[in-house]
Amino acid sequence: MKTSLHRLARSLCAGLVLSLLALLFAQPAAAARIVDLRGRTVTVPDQVRKITIDDGRFLVALALIQPDPVRPLAAWPRDIHRIGEATYAQYLARFPALGKLPQVASSAGSFNLEAVLSAAPDVAVVSLDSGPSDAQIAQLQAAGIPVVFIDFFQNPFRNQEPSLRILGSLTGGQARAEAYIAFRRQHMDRIAQRVAALAATDRPTVFLEAHAGISKDCCNSPGKGNMGDYIDFVGGHNIGADVLKSSTGKLNLEYVMSRDPSVYIATGGAHLEKAGGLVLGAGYDAARARASLAAIAQRQGIAQLSAVKAGRAYGLAHQLINSPIDIVAIEAFATWIHPALFRDVDPARTLDEINRQFLAVPYQGTGWIGLK
Template sequence: MRVVRRLAAAAFALVAVLTGPAFAGMTKITDVTGREVEVETPVRRVILGEGRQIYFVAALDRDAPFSHVVGWRDDLSKADPETYAAYLAKYPEIAKLPTFGGMKDGSFDVEQAIALKPDVIIMNVDAKAATEEAGYIETLKKVGIPLVYVDFREKPMIHTEPSMRLIGQLLGKEQVAEDFIAFRAKSIAAVTDVLDKEKPARPLVFMERAGGYSDDCCMSFGDENFGRMVELAGGTNMAKTMIPGTFGTVNPEQIIASNPDQVIVTGGNWEGYVPGGAWVGVGYGADDAKARVKLEALTKRPAFTGIKAVKTGQVHAIWHQFYNNPYQFVAIQEMAKWLHPNLFKDLDPDATFKELHARFLPLDYKPGYFVSLTDR
C-alpha cells in the first residue's frame, strides 16, 4: 500500500513539474487599449519599445532594472543623455544591449526582435497605429510573442496608474506598483487638497513644449499631459481650448492676444538631436545658471513681446521628460509653487523627488530639473 502511495505521489509531482509552472505562470493582462493578452509571468526577457521606458521599469525593479531587458529602442542616450550616462556608469553592461529604431518611423526590426526571444514586448500607445499598419502584432502572435501597450504620454493622468499596475504584473512586482501608485496619489493630493480648500484665482499659463528645440513657435498642450498638469497645479492652461488633442501648436499672435500671466517651457539636453540649439538644458544634474541664461533668451522671441509673464519675470522651465514617465507628480508640485507661491511655500518638490529616488529608483538624486527667472 505504501508503494502505491509513493508511486501516486511521484506521479502527481511529475504532473506538477510538467504542467504546474506553465499553467500557474500564465497571466491575462489587459493593456491600456483594452486588449487582453496572455503572458507568462513574471517575465524573464523583455523588449522595451522605447529606451525611456526604463523610467518605469527602474521604479518597480530598483535592485536589477536591466536584468530582464534583452533589447530597447535607442532613444534614451539622445533624449536624456544625463540619465543614460548615470545608468551606464552603474550598469555598464547596457552598452551591449541590442537597440531598435522606432515603430512610427518604420525602423523597428521585427525579425531582430523575434530572434531575441522575448516573453513580451512593451510599446507606447502612440506607436499603436504604426504597429497595426505593419502587421507586427499578427507576426509576433504566430511565434508566441505577446505585445502590450502602456501610456505615459497621450493621456498620462488617466493611464499612468493602470500602466504601472500592468508593468507590476509583468515583472511580478505588484506590491511595489501599488506602493508607487499610493506615493504618487499622496504627492498630487498635497497640491489638489489645498487648492480645493482655498480655491485661489487661477493664473493663465502658456505651456510651451520643447521651447527652442526648433525655430518654429510654438508647440503646446491641449487638455492632457502638461496641459492637465497645469490645471492640477492650480492654473488655467491657455491652449486648452485651442488644441483639441494632447499636442498641437499655437501661433505667436494667439500668445500675445491671450497675454498669459505665466509661461512654463519644457526643456532638456537635446545636443544629440539639435546641436547648439536654443533649448533649455534642464534635467538630471543640469547647470541651473546655464539653463537660466537660455531660458531668458527665449523670452526675446516675437511671440513673447510685451506679455505679462515676461514683464513680471514669471517664466520658468521644467524637465521635458516629465511628459513621458510616471513621475509627473513632481512636476505638478513644482508648478504649484510657481503658480501659488504663498499657498505652497512649505511644499518641497525636490524633497519629493529625493524620496522617489530613495524609495524606488537605483540612482542617487541630482537636482537640475527646474529653473525660473524669478530665481535671478
C-alpha cells in the same frame, strides 16, 4: 510465479510513470492574465524572465520598481535622446549591460517585427500610441511572444498607475510598484484637495511653450489633454486649450501676446543645445539653466509678456513631463501657478525622496528653474 509477479509490477510501474509523464506534458505552462492599456486580456507566462520595451523612458519606470532595471530587458530601442545623453551615461555607468542589449524599434518609428522575434522576449511591452499592428501582434503571439500595451504619455493621469502595475507584475516588482503608486497618489491628493477649493475665476492663465527655442517658429503648445492636463490639475488655465483641438499644436505669437498669460513655462533639455533653445535637466547646473531660460525669455514677443516682466517665467526639463516621476513636474507647476496656495510644497524634497526610496539611478541635474 514470482517472476511473473515481478514482471507485472514492473509493467504497472512503467505504465504509471508513462501516464504521469503524459499528464505532465499535457498540462499547459503556468500562465497569468494581464489586462493591458488597450483593454485586452493577455495571457503571459507566470514567470517572465525577459521583456522588450519600445521607449527608453520605460527604463526610468523600471528603475522605480527594480534594483536593476536592465536585468529584465531582452532588448530596448536605444532612443537615448528620450532620456538624455547624461542620463544614459548614468545608467550605463551603473549598469554596463545596458550598452550590450540588442536593439528594437522605437515607438517613434515603424514597428520592427523581426527585431522583437530575434530578441525572443517572454513578453513584448509596447506604447499605447504606437506599437505593432493587429497582424503583427498575431505573428508575435504565434511565435509565443505576448504583446502588452502600457502608457505614461498619452494620458498620464489615468494610465500611469495601471502601467506601473503591469510592469511590476511582469518583472516581479509588484510591491515596489504599489509603494511608489501610494507615494505619488499622496502627493497628488494634497494638490487636488486644495485646487478643489479654488473659485472658478481663480485660475491664472498659463502659456506652456514646449521645446522652447527648437526653431524660429512660435510656439509649440499643449492643447486639450496630455501636457495641458498638468496645468488644469494644479489650478491653471492653459491658453492653448482654448484654440487647439488636438493634444499639441502651434500657437501664433500674436495670439499668445493678446492673451498675455499670467505664467509662462518653457520646456527644454539637452536636445535643444544645438538649436540654441532652452537647456536644463541632467548634465546642467542651475546657473547654466537660468542663463538659458533668460535668453529664451528675451525673444521678441515673449519678452513683452507680463509674466516675463513680473518674473513669473519658468523652465522645466521636458523629460519630467509625461514621465514616471512626473509628480515632481506637477509640484513645480503648482508652486509656479499658485505660489501662496502651495508655499509648503517642495518639489526638490519630493525628488530627493524619490531618489532615496525608489530610483535605482537617482535623477541628477537641474530639472526646473525660475527666471528669478
